[in-house]
Amino acid sequence: MSRRKIPDDIKAQLAVLSNHRCEYCLSPEAFSTQAFEIDHILAMSLGGDTVLQNLAYCCRGCNSHKFNKFKALDELTGMVVPIFNPREQTWKEHFAWDADPLYVIGLTPCGRATIDALKLNRPKLIELRELLLDIHRHPPEL
Numbered sequence: 001m002s003r004r005k006i007p008d009d010i011k012a013q014l015a016v017l018s019n020h021r022c023e024y025c026l027s028p029e030a031f032s033t034q035a036f037e038i039d040h041i042l043a044m045s046l047g048g049d050t051v052l053q054n055l056a057y058c059c060r061g062c063n064s065h066k067f068n069k070f071k072a073l074d075e076l077t078g079m080v081v082p083i084f085n086p087r088e089q090t091w092k093e094h095f096a097w098d099a100d101p102l103y104v105i106g107l108t109p110c111g112r113a114t115i116d117a118l119k120l121n122r123p124k125l126i127e128l129r130e131l132l133l134d135i136h137r138h139p140p141e142l
C-alpha cells in the first residue's frame, strides 16, 4: 500500500463528518465536477500522519492552494497563525458569510489568514455560490 493511500473507511468517515462539503470553503461535493480530496492538515512532508485527526475533506481547489502550508499571514494583525483546522476548530467561530453571502469573511486571525492562503473567495467559488444561491442551496446551514 502506498503511503499516500487513504483508507476507504477514513474517507467515508470524513465525508460524513464534513456533511459532504469542503471543510474549508464549504462548497458541496454534489455540485463539484471533480472528486473531493483528502487534505493532510499537517502535510506528510512535514511529518503529518494519515490518521483521522490530521485529515480534512476538501475540494481540489482548496487542497491545491493549501499544498503543504499549515501557517499563514493574517495581514490585519501581521501575525503568522495556523491555518484553520477542521478537526479541532469550528468553521463559524473563524468565518462568516458577508452581508453579500457570496463572500466568506474572516472573524479571527486564523479565519483571515486561511481565506488568503486558500483563496476562499476565488472567482470559481463565487460563480458556484451565485448558482447555489439561485436554487436556494447557499449559504449552507452552519
Ligand SMILES: [Zn+2]
Pocket (backbone or CB within 6 Å): 022, 023, 024, 025, 026, 027, 058, 059, 060, 061, 062, 063
Ligand atoms: Zn474548498
